[in-house]
Amino acid sequence: MPSLSAKIDGKKFMWDKFMYASETEAKEKMAVYEKEGFEAACLTEEGEYLVYTRKVITEITLE
Amino acid sequence: MKGSVLVVGAGPAGMRASSELVNQGFKVFLVEEKPTIGGKMAQIDKMFPSNECSSCTIMPRMLEIANNPNINIIAFAEVESITGEPGDFKVKVLKKPRYVDPMRCNACTDCFPVCPVGGVPMEYNLGRGASKAISFYSPFPPRKALIHPDKCNYLLSGECGDQEQPPCVQACERRAIDFSQKPVTGELHVGAVIIATGSDELHTDRLAEYGCGKMPNVLTALEYERLLSGLGPTGGVVKRDDGTAAQTVAWYVMDSASPIGFMTAVTEAMGTIEKNSNASVWVLHENTNISRETYSDFIQKAQEANVEIVLADAVAPTEGTEGNINISYQAAGRENELAGVNMFVLVPPLAPSKSAQKLAQNIGVQLNPWGFFDKQSGDSHPIHTSREGIFVCGSALEPKGIDDAAIQACAAASHAAALLSKVRGTAMAPPPEKQSLPITSEDEPSIAALICKCGPNIGGLLDINALAEYTASLPHVNQVELAPFGCDGVKIREMLRGKEFNRVLVGGCSPKTHEEVFAMHTEGGGINRYLMEIVNLRNHCTWVHSTDPKEATEKAKTLMRMGARRVALQEPLEDIHIPVSPAALVIGGTPSGVACALKLAQADLQVYLVEKESDLNVVKANQSSFVSRLIEALAKLENARVFTGAELGAVQGFMGNFNAEIVTSAGKEEVDIGSIVIATDLNMAAPSDNGDYEAQLFLQRSTNNFFVGMLGNLNPLDFNTAGVFKCGPARMEMGVLDAIMDGEGAASRVAGIISKTEMVKSPIISVVVDEKCDGCAYCIEPCPAHAVALIEYMQHDGTKKKTVEVNDAVCLGCGNCMATCPKDAVYIQNFKPEQIMEMVHSVSEEA
Numbered sequence: 001m002p003s004l005s006a007k008i009d010g011k012k013f014m015w016d017k018f019m020y021a022s023e024t025e026a027k028e029k030m031a032v033y034e035k036e037g038f039e040a041a042c043l044t045e046e047g048e049y050l051v052y053t054r055k056v057i058t059e060i061t062l063e
Numbered sequence: 064m065k066g067s068v069l070v071v072g073a074g075p076a077g078m079r080a081s082s083e084l085v086n087q088g089f090k091v092f093l094v095e096e097k098p099t100i101g102g103k104m105a106q107i108d109k110m111f112p113s114n115e116c117s118s119c120t121i122m123p124r125m126l127e128i129a130n131n132p133n134i135n136i137i138a139f140a141e142v143e144s145i146t147g148e149p150g151d152f153k154v155k156v157l158k159k160p161r162y163v164d165p166m167r168c169n170a171c172t173d174c175f176p177v178c179p180v181g182g183v184p185m186e187y188n189l190g191r192g193a194s195k196a197i198s199f200y201s202p203f204p205p206r207k208a209l210i211h212p213d214k215c216n217y218l219l220s221g222e223c224g225d226q227e228q229p230p231c232v233q234a235c236e237r238r239a240i241d242f243s244q245k246p247v248t249g250e251l252h253v254g255a256v257i258i259a260t261g262s263d264e265l266h267t268d269r270l271a272e273y274g275c276g277k278m279p280n281v282l283t284a285l286e287y288e289r290l291l292s293g294l295g296p297t298g299g300v301v302k303r304d305d306g307t308a309a310q311t312v313a314w315y316v317m318d319s320a321s322p323i324g325f326m327t328a329v330t331e332a333m334g335t336i337e338k339n340s341n342a343s344v345w346v347l348h349e350n351t352n353i354s355r356e357t358y359s360d361f362i363q364k365a366q367e368a369n370v371e372i373v374l375a376d377a378v379a380p381t382e383g384t385e386g387n388i389n390i391s392y393q394a395a396g397r398e399n400e401l402a403g404v405n406m407f408v409l410v411p412p413l414a415p416s417k418s419a420q421k422l423a424q425n426i427g428v429q430l431n432p433w434g435f436f437d438k439q440s441g442d443s444h445p446i447h448t449s450r451e452g453i454f455v456c457g458s459a460l461e462p463k464g465i466d467d468a469a470i471q472a473c474a475a476a477s478h479a480a481a482l483l484s485k486v487r488g489t490a491m492a493p494p495p496e497k498q499s500l501p502i503t504s505e506d507e508p509s510i511a512a513l514i515c516k517c518g519p520n521i522g523g524l525l526d527i528n529a530l531a532e533y534t535a536s537l538p539h540v541n542q543v544e545l546a547p548f549g550c551d552g553v554k555i556r557e558m559l560r561g562k563e564f565n566r567v568l569v570g571g572c573s574p575k576t577h578e579e580v581f582a583m584h585t586e587g588g589g590i591n592r593y594l595m596e597i598v599n600l601r602n603h604c605t606w607v608h609s610t611d612p613k614e615a616t617e618k619a620k621t622l623m624r625m626g627a628r629r630v631a632l633q634e635p636l637e638d639i640h641i642p643v644s645p646a647a648l649v650i651g652g653t654p655s656g657v658a659c660a661l662k663l664a665q666a667d668l669q670v671y672l673v674e675k676e677s678d679l680n681v682v683k684a685n686q687s688s689f690v691s692r693l694i695e696a697l698a699k700l701e702n703a704r705v706f707t708g709a710e711l712g713a714v715q716g717f718m719g720n721f722n723a724e725i726v727t728s729a730g731k732e733e734v735d736i737g738s739i740v741i742a743t744d745l746n747m748a749a750p751s752d753n754g755d756y757e758a759q760l761f762l763q764r765s766t767n768n769f770f771v772g773m774l775g776n777l778n779p780l781d782f783n784t785a786g787v788f789k790c791g792p793a794r795m796e797m798g799v800l801d802a803i804m805d806g807e808g809a810a811s812r813v814a815g816i817i818s819k820t821e822m823v824k825s826p827i828i829s830v831v832v833d834e835k836c837d838g839c840a841y842c843i844e845p846c847p848a849h850a851v852a853l854i855e856y857m858q859h860d861g862t863k864k865k866t867v868e869v870n871d872a873v874c875l876g877c878g879n880c881m882a883t884c885p886k887d888a889v890y891i892q893n894f895k896p897e898q899i900m901e902m903v904h905s906v907s908e909e910a
Binding site: 004011018054063 | 833834839840854855856857858859864865866
């Protein structure tokens with residue numbers, strides 16, 4: 001099981017919990033996430049492609 | 064040119080200058096005329112205006128200095144001469160004999176009880192209390208015994224006791240007693256010199272006129288400090304000459320020209336009430352001018368605590384009955400009297416230290432008519448002396464509070480650093496190679512335990528042998544040793560040498576003061592420094608249960624049991640290394656901002672100065688010839704870039720790695736900087752259309768619009784946001800010369816960060832368990848370092864989740880996030896919930 005989080009360029013990214021079979025498939029998904037305002041990054045592990053995202057929330061509402 | 068600096072005087076200013084210099088890459092020789100360091104700050108009980116415990120505050124600094132391989136403390140020594148020129152001075156230092164070899168003495172105190180000569184008045188306590196002819200000078204470093212040559216039988220007559228050797232020699236297993244010692248002169252080569260010889264109470268006939276030395280229970284402020292101090296001759300209980308407690312105490316401030324005496328009296332009066340709420344206290348003074356707001360606030364608090372402040376003149380004490388004093392005075396044109404006061408404390412003016420005149424003659428620098436260090440005529444820079452390359456700071460210049468002394472020490476360090484910038488780092492000892500044994504979390508714990516007697520502090524109360532026997536019976540504890548003062552590292556290294564231990568358990572004093580010292584010794588013994596645990600037997604046991612040795616010993620056993628459980632679960636960790644952007648940003652072209660930028664640039668460091676006016680000379684406070692010269696000098700330095708007509712845009716990042724947008728009419732420019740200085744005046748409000756750096760850097764202003772900084776007298780230039788500093792008009796109202804020193808002081812703080820290629824910080828920081836964190840964000844607000852951020856992320860099915868991110872570079876490891884998290888989703892390294900629960904269970908199991 002890949003790590004749920006990864007440090008990329010000193011920033012914490014979180015895995016979307018899916019293993020993509022190809023780089024193209026992963027990049028397509030990254031584009032979807034980026035459209036939603038997330039930073040996205042792709043890592044490879046044992047031939048599979050993993051997509052990680054993050055977006056800093058500055059407006060915090062405590063529940 | 065030499066990359067080392069001589070600092071003369073190891074009080075708060077000298078120690079601060081030393082640590083600033085080492086932090087910037089310069090080796091320091093710290094010469095102190097007394098046998099121990101700390102100066103007056105170590106002798107007093109509390110400091111104004113913060114009311115912090117003075118010895119608690121300075122002790123960690125002393126240990127840091129005493130254990131720094133690049134600070135060579137030469138105590139009990141005097142500077143005989145300085146020849147040469149700036150960058151290359153030769154210094155002759157006379158070392159006085161202790162008659163004890165400091166390299167051999169391990170402070171075991173075995174020689175004290177066998178010495179037949181007692182009743183020696185303790186100089187450190189100003190004659191109060193008594194010691195043997197061999198004793199410690201003070202409780203502070205370097206903690207080595209000292210023989211008083213004018214009291215020692217052997218030194219006076221060549222004989223002591225009925226044996227061939229004197230009793231102290233026989234008692235000393237380490238053969239440290241050396242009656243053959245003579246004064247020795249050595250030579251040092253340094254590039255610059257900083258004088259920080261402090262001040263002394265001015266003892267003149269006026270003291271006797273007010274009864275000091277003539278009437279019982281009339282004493283000086285410094286003598287009274289020793290009675291208030293928990294480390295003083297009465298253990299912090301204010302006792303009169305006959306041993307009875309004082310209920311009524313009056314102070315008379317003899318010098319109204321400086322606020323220092325008045326503030327000293329108010330602090331002592333407040334300390335008296337804190338120790339005895341039934342005490343009545345009065346401070347008599349003659350119209351002392353207190354303009355500083357922090358001082359006024361402190362005085363108000365003291366008055367609210369029932370310190371009565373009386374504007375009085377014609378103060379005249381007379382001897383009363385039963386050791387009391389009757390004090391008559393005039394107030395508001397009327398005759399008044401305080402009848403039957405138990406103690407009368409005189410606060411004399413402060414004068415240059417007694418050694419200043421001799422030092423000035425020895426090294427060829429001038430003194431002013433009052434005996435303080437002076438400068439060449441025409442030179443108005445406060446920290447210059449009459450000799451180039453020799454700087455002065457602290458109370459050697461004039462009486463001042465500890466916060467001001469700290470700033471001047473930083474400023475003096477920045478002058479020395481600018482002078483020696485080309486040889487920065489050349490004299491520093493390389494860091495010791497770490498040779499840690501390959502220990503993993505999976506290895507079966509094998510604990511070496513050391514119980515430190517801390518002299519009488521622990522060993523004098525606890526049944527130390529019973530505690531050692533009990534500790535040896537604890538799981539995984541394979542050896543237990545006792546040490547008189549474990550912090551010297553001798554015993555701990557002996558234990559670890561060649562043995563297969565993988566954990567260290569220390570029963571000793573507070574980790575607040577000694578964790579770094581014991582971690583260093585643990586590392587020296589080949590074990591990862593984070594596999595060591597200190598059990599605070601002193602503060603948590605012997606000090607608070609001093610009247611019940613039996614119960615204190617039982618509690619000590621419980622604490623050792625808890626410590627053993629915790630350390631068994633400790634994991635080896637590595638320090639965090641963070642690269643640093645080697646440049647600084649100074650905001651505000653005020654005299655402070657200009658002085659700060661200039662000192663950084665002169666120290667060969669890159670600096671960006673941002674000013675919203677179109678020209679630095681337009682800034683109103685800069686319109687003095689002194690500041691004009693600084694502006695001209697700054698303009699000539701290529702590594703200083705001045706942005707006028709500029710504002711700041713977005714500022715982000717953390718210590719060592721900030722990024723800022725500078726906005727001018729030509730557009731935006733981004734700069735990477737390691738540190739930021741705020742030197743703005745009150746009119747320079749931060750929010751603009753381009754950004755709000757105050758909010759982005761989490762800076763706060765007080766109700767009077769000055770910036771609020773870190774608490775504590777020793778950090779007047781620091782913000783709580785690490786890597787950001789304030790100076791001059793951003794801090795408080797001040798004159799141009801003080802503002803320049805503030806800026807130069809801030810330059811030293813900044814240079815301590817950006818002169819290095821990387822920062823090294825503790826890995827005791829928080830770790831997020833992502834599987835458990837649901838991004839509730841409860842941990843964000845309580846974080847004092849603003850190290851926690853909320854992040855959102857995507858799941859493949861299109862749902863969004865949240866978690867938190869911890870900035871390792873700024874996390875303090877305080878544990879607030881861990882305490883706040885409702886999901887157990889965050890913990891501090893080596894403070895895992897299972898470790899804490901093990902400790903808790905170990906208490907209840909025994910119960």
